[in-house]
Structures are given as C-alpha cells and as structure tokens.
Amino acid sequence: MNNLRRWVKGFTSSQDRHYEEALPLTSADRQSIDDDWMPRSRGNPTVRWLLFLLPFCIARPLGLTERRLPKTTSTTYLNGIRGLACWIVFNEHITMDKYRDFIFKPYGTEENGKKLEHFIQLPFVRALIAGKGMVCVFFVLSGFVLSYSSLRKINDPGRLNKEEKTGNDLLTSISSMTLRRAIRLFGPMLALAFITAFVTYYVPWGIIDHEAPNIFVHLYKFWLSAVTVMDPFHWARLRPLPSHFEQAWTLGVEYRLSLAMFLMIATTATLSTVGRKTIIIFVAAWSVYCNRRWDIACAMGGMLLAELRFASFSDDISRLFNRPLRPSKWLTTVPGVFCVIFGILLCSWPEATPDGAQPYRSLWELTPSSWRPDSNHGSPEPVGGWVWWWGTIGAFLMLWGLEQLPLLQKVLSISFLKYLGEISYAYYLLQGLGHTHVGNPIYEVLQNKYGWSKSSAFTAGYVVGNIFNILASDYFWRVIDESFIRLARFVVVEWLGVGRQSGSRSRNSPDSAVDYTPVPTAAPTANDNRFEQDNIAAEEDDIAFKEGFNDVNDVEEIRRRRHL
Template identity: 35%
Template sequence: MLFLPKLLFAKTEAEYHQIPLHAPQTDSIEEGTQNHRDENIRRNEWWWSMLPWFVAVALRKTNRQLPKKSSTSYLNGIRGVACIIVFIRHITDYWDESHNHNNAFGTDPAPENRGVGQLPIVRIIYAGEGMVSLFFVLSGFVLTYSPLRKINNASSPSSDSDLLTGLCSSILRRGVRLFAPAIPLIFLTCFATWNYPSFHPGRWRDSDPAFLEFLWGYVGIAMPLFNPFTFEQYMPPSFNHCWTLAVEYRGSMIVFLVCIATCRLTTRARKLVVGGSAFWALHTRSGDMFCFLSGMFLAELRYSPLSSDLPTAIRFTIPQSATHTLTICLLLFSMLVIGWPSNGAQGIEPFNSLEKLVPLEWRKGDHWSHTTAYFWSTIGAVGMLTAVENLPSVQQLLSTTPILYLGEISFSFYLLHWMAYLWPGAIMMHYLTKSLGWPQGLSFYSMFLITLALTTVAADYYWRAVDEKCVWIGKALVDWLGVYDDSTPRLSSPQRTANRLTDEDQTLPVALDSVTTPVKQE
C-alpha cells in the first residue's frame, strides 16, 4: 500500500495553510504616496482597463490583484498549464498533417517518429485528453473542499446550516457559472463561421441560407449543449470543445449529492463510500465520474489523513526521504501514462506492457472515451494531483504569478482557443505559406506563437468582460432567490452582491470551470 506523507499523517495547521503574502508596514509618507497613486488610477480606471491586465499591472496602472496565495493556489496553476496543453494538442492535431505526435517514440517508420516531443513523459505536452481528465479531478476537489470542511467541523453549532446553505448556493450557481460564459462565445463563433469560409462552416451552410435563417439554424445546433440530462457526448460543430461543460455540470451534481449523502457518516465510512463509488465508476467505464469522485476523495484526505483510520497501536512513521521518493515516482508515472499515445502502444515499451494491465471492460468499446488511452489518462490525472498534493516544491512552482495568472484566465482561454486557431490561425497559415512562400514548419511555429499570444490577450478581456460578470450574475441570483438565511446581511446593490465572498470563495480562491471566481472586495 502506498503511504504518502500529507495524506497519511496529520500535520500542523501551518503545513496545510501557507501563510498569505502581506504587504510590509509603511510609514505615513509611503502611505500618502500610495493613496495618491490609487486616486490617479481610479480617475483613469476606464482608460487603463482597455489594456490587458498583465500590461496594466506592469505599468502600475491598476489596483486589481490576483487572489492572495494559499495552500490551494497551486490548483489554479495546474488549471492554467493544462489549458495551454489542450491548446497545443488541438492546434497540432489540426495543422500537423503527419500526426506523428500521436505515435510513441520509435514507432515505425522510426526516422519519422523520433521527435523530442514523442519521448515518454515529455509527450505530456500533447496530452489534451489527459488534461480534460485532470480538469475533472480538479473540479471534484475544488467543489467539495468547502462542504467537506464544514462536514469535518460538525462540532460547530452552525455547521449544519452552513453546509446546507453553501450546497444550495453552489448548486444554483453551478449552471450559470458553466454555461453563461459560453453564450457570447456561441454568437462570436456564429459570426465567424458566416463571414470567414476558412473557419469550417459545417453542413448547415450547404443550402446557402439567408443570415437570419443561418442564425436560427445555429441556435438549433447550440441548444443541445445546454442539455445536461443525457450522458451522450455532444460536440457542437465549430465549438466542439464545449462538450465538457455538460460533463462538468453532471459531475458537479454527483459530488454535491455525495456530500449530502455522506455528511452524517464517520470519516472512515465516508472514505469507503466515496472511494468505492469512484472505483465502481472506473469499472463501468465512467472515467469522468471516477475523476470527480477521486477529486472529492483527495479533498477529504486534506481534513482526515488515511493514518487517522489506523488504530493507534499500529501507526508508524515512514522516513521522509522514502515518502518523497515514492511521491516523485508517482508523479513521473502519472506524467508517463497521462501522455499515452493516441494511436496506442504499437509495440513500444513501456506502453506495450502497461497496455496488458487495462481491465477487459475498457477494451470492449470503440468510442474514444472507452479506450486504453482514456483509461490511463484518468489514472494519470488522479495520480498527478495526489503526487503534487505532497510536493511543496512543485506547488510553489505552480503558484508563481505568471502561472496563477494563466489559471485566472484559464476558463476564458479554454473557451476561446478553438476559434482562435481556426479563424486567425487559418488566415495566418494561408498568408505565410501561400503569399510569402514560407516552409510549412516555419509557418506553423510562427502561427502557433502569434495565435497563443492573441488567445491570451483575448482571454484576458473575456475574463474581465464576460467571465466575472457571469460570476456576479450567479451570486446575484442566489441572493435574489433568498438562499441565505435571515442572519446573512442583505446587500443593497448588485455591485455589493458581486463583491460578497461566500465561505467557499474565501476558503478556496481558485478560478476553475468548476468554481466561482472571487471578486476582489472593495
């Protein structure tokens, strides 16, 4: 049995919650200078808001800050890195005609399959499917982190009320948080497909309809996306990647339900129910639900390590060097399998040997979600988060400001990246290869870097203009519906409603698909 330090042995409170970064004390002159600068920023706030946030903050022209760092900030960093990997996978799949990146290193013909990016572990840069699984594990962790804190703090007189209120708020806000930011994207994509033939228009353009007819047809294509009551995956043409939204919603409801079902159980019984449900989902080839429930299980271990389930007489301590080595090995193994070649093992080790370990149930289907690659991506995603949970040095790397910024804009980046490489990306590729006569490889890498920069800037604007407004709508909705009890102060304006942080937001300031982005309080 694998024993990991943080998950097994109870630590001090300081080890679970990193000390936030606080500004040093300043004298009255420095405070006066800062107040004068803040007043100038507020006076010209609208103009400076036209710049991307990372530019405005570098020029010291904005008071907006990233959420202060905590023990869970690294989750946001994982989210940002994962979105970049999804972008790499999609843009490479579309423009690399050889598709050698889908083969393992050394596959025949060998001379064409010896790229650095095809090496084991390194090939995680193409692990788009694996990153989707990682998104689901993160969602399960993040969504249940606050409810589990309240469940494990049941000694508090208000814990039951707080738990029910928090879950009620989370369930009602969930649909708004996931689906509302996709609505502007749908209209943007609609206009792109109408005006730019290079952006694949889909079969509904075959009859050359009038614009209003085309718009109505596009609405019909988009509507099934908002149906979470079917387990069939729907990939709407021209924004195919949004299929994950319905899965996120269903997985969210599952973990919320499990929180309610297990809130009166002992911690040991709750671990058995959650862990058993996760493995049953894996057995039935429900990889997405396995990821959500595994994320919840890891969140539970934050409050109740596995060592707490052992009788005191048989508890023992494993040397830190040994646990650190085991954790590093788990991380490397997870990176190996999460980057499983899309075209299969093809007789290449170590994939060929690992392929024999796949359960028979996962070898019967022909859909991509029932394949060996998807099986190992789910295992790798859970293993990766388990390992990083126990590696403070990796957490610190993922909590650096640039990576945390990517995490903040990650949902917007994910929504926009598909349109970015199919629209301006296609125009650039045509110009570089046809008009300038550049080689295919040089054209691709140039287009890739420019498109990545454009997507980042566009995601910054979308984050502030759309994503955060949807957060406000969700919070205003639950306030209007009266979710909070009479002891909660009513807020007199929508702006104050948006700025109110729930317990969940204060505990976990992470901006994932699956969690509300906290708005900085005035």
C-alpha cells in the first residue's frame, strides 16, 4: 500500500525547486532489462518472466519490479506536459469522426439557424481535444531538448578557463545528436509501420486493407509511406498517410527541425548570450514572415527557453547597466500565470473560423492576412494556417509561464504524468491502432448491435481504447523504443566512435537511457567534475529528456559567479 500511495501522491511537500520524487532512481547496476525489471528475490524463472510481462504501471505500484521512474528534477514537468499533449492528440483523433459537426467549432457558433453550445466547445475546455495546438507544444519542447545540453556547455561559467575542452565537447555533442537523431526517431516508426501492415492485413476487424495482392506488396506500401516521412528534403505538405498511420507526419517535421536546430547551435555557439537571443528571435520571425514556417518558429522558441534557463533577460539588463537586477517574485509569478492561461486559450484555437464567437472573434482581427483562409499560401500543415499561428504563440507563452511557476511544475511532475511522459512516444505512435482496431470497433458493436446510445457507446470505446493504448505503449516502450535508443548509442559511440574516450562514463550505468534522469536546470559550476566527464550530448528524444545528469546545482550561485 505504501508503494501505491507514493505512486498516487507523486511529489513531496518541499517548496524548493530542486525537489525529489517519491520514486527515486535505483543506484543498482543494470545488467539487462530483465534484471532491473524482475525482483531478484523471486528465484522461480517462470514467475520472473510472468512478472516481466506485467506493464510497469501495474508492476511498480505493487512492488513487483525493481525498476523505478527517474528522479524528479525541475525540468521533469516538461516530460509530464509531453505525456498530456500525446493524450490530447489521442482525444482529438478518437472524437473527430464521431463529433466532427461541432468539435472543431467554437462555442456559440450559429449553424443553420441553431447555436452550437456543447460543453466541450467552451474556451479552455476544448483544450482537451486541441491536438493541433499540442503539436505546436511538441515542437517547442523539441527545440528545448535539442539545444539544452549544448547551451549548458556554452553558458558554463568556467568555460573561459577551458575553451578548447568546451569546444571539443560541443562539436562532439552536435555530431552525436545529428547521427543518432534519425535512428531514434524513425526506428520505432518503421517498427510501427510493419506492425500496422500486418494488423490491417490479417486482423478481421477494424480497418481491413486487402487491396494489395499479398502481404509483401502490402508491406511495401507501408514502407513507401514511411519513406515519405523520412525524407529530410521534402518540406512541402506530405501526401495523405494511411488513416491508422497519419499521425506520423509530425516525425518528418521533427527530423527537419532537428537539422535546423543543430545548425543554429553551431552558428551561435561563439556569440554572447545577447547576440544568441537576437539571432534566435530573428530566425523565428523571418521563418514565419517568409514562408509561414511556424514549425521553425516553435523550435526557435524552445531554444530561446533553454537559453533563458542559463541567461535570463534580467541578467542581460544587469550587464547593460552594470548593476545587479533581481526582479521581485511577483514580477515573474503574475505574468507567468497570465501566460499559462492565455497560452492554453491560444493552443485550443478552433479549426473553424470564429464566426462571431468570443473570445476568438476579437483575436481573429489580429490574425495576419497571410494566415487566413483566403491567403492561398502553401504550408505543410493539414489544416488552416491560423490554427498554427496562434498555436505557436500559445505554446511558447504557456511553457514560458510554467517556467516561472514551481508549484505547477510539481503538479505536472506527479508519478502518473512522469510515466505517461516515459511512454509518450510509443503512445503517440500507437494511437492510430488504438482508435481503428479497439475503440472504434467497440463503439460500432455497442451502438449497432446492442442499441447503445451514441454517447454511451463512445464512452465505452474511448475508455477501452485508451487502456489498450497505454498497455500496448508500455510494451512498445520497453521492447522497441528503448532498443532503438541503445542501437543509436551503439552505432554512434561504439561503431563510429563519436565521443568515445578511455575512462569515460559507462553507458550501462544507472544514468543510461534505459532508466534516465531528465536534464538539469542549471549549468554546472566551474569545478564540477561531472561536466568534465560529459562527452556525449543529451539523448535527444522527441518525447522526453534522456540525459543522465543530476540536478543539484544552485541557480543563484551560478548567476552570482556570472556577475563576478
């Protein structure tokens, strides 16, 4: 019961930003997933393997696994946001077919002389089905993840005393991230493509596709769909993907954003923090102005948030006037609360034009003409440009606001959200199958065969489909997702030799990607030996942070050193 209570409680009562989770990382050496999953005290091999088959969300609260969630740091909440965002995307995909007549329209819209006033249409409430806005959140978080490790090195207070070492570490980090990114992103996607091909060809319910004369031609069709996503040179809108695979369009965008981010990191590495922020903001604005590249703007916004972790605007003003500036807590808390609320509102922007509904009608007047329906401006997104314009702004504002609110960070770091963040990449990939082969078939059987009402049948299909998605994602995460993390590291470090040094930290340590600690909040101090040992960049996961550093540095101490 104590394990179960800690799982539900999820965070301590500490008011410090550097709090710790009730489920800390174990310090035991990992020999294999088998070893750290199954309690060593259970000697019966059959029992051990049966316990291995239990999903983590069941095994851990019952004390049937020695594996633990990562220790909580002040950036763990971003992982929780990622998990919530994946769940919201699932909500949109499973509701859009059943309630398309109103879920994409704002509350109070008139249609055929009748007002649409459903609860889910209300501002803020409709954020629960605002999948497009959550895609913007994904891309902002990706910009944060991809730049964090490098910006930490660049902003290290002791960098001037070890310029050559820092430069070598930075080049190694960028090389490692660039080479591993494709394996990390597209490996699980390819596995999903082939799993989906077999399911849609042989499973006798859900969406069945027998257009191909045999399974091999069917597999080849899914391979071609995957190649379309993996093409880094294709910046135009992707052609339609299979309905149970269509969410994968974002992965191609993620990969191209990765390449753009690595170029930005290398380009701005030698600039001052003011110069770096200026370039980041300029590139974001220019990409939006020239070609409506809202995705680039999102990634640049994430990089700016990461830079602000190490060098806030108040530090820039302090250097400008040559005097310390320490803004009051209320000067960050109040704007932070406002930005979170306003950001959620913008991220939940309806896909239909406002048509007089507030508060969107007033904001609609501020939408640039090139982002409106009659702009005839090409873009890679699947719906109207105004959704992405406001979603980009909303995602950045929301995440900046959360950076100022430690209490909300704690709430978003509870154990369940941490777990959802761990499996979120698998959850995102598998949601198509969860909808087409579990949730939707249950809905149709209950409504058509047993006469259930539409709402009751949908609720049953939604609950069962979501449970299936979580359990299937747990297995996909452990068996496939983590395997490609290890494969990427083996290829880049062991085979290609990037960052491999004698005496460097073992990648089979507890800090490895199998059981990882999220990225720290602050740059290490000048005498931090762990910084010297870090020769390989963050595991640039598009869903979570996979760095193995401990968040034990004092932010105020680092800022004090910077002003000395």
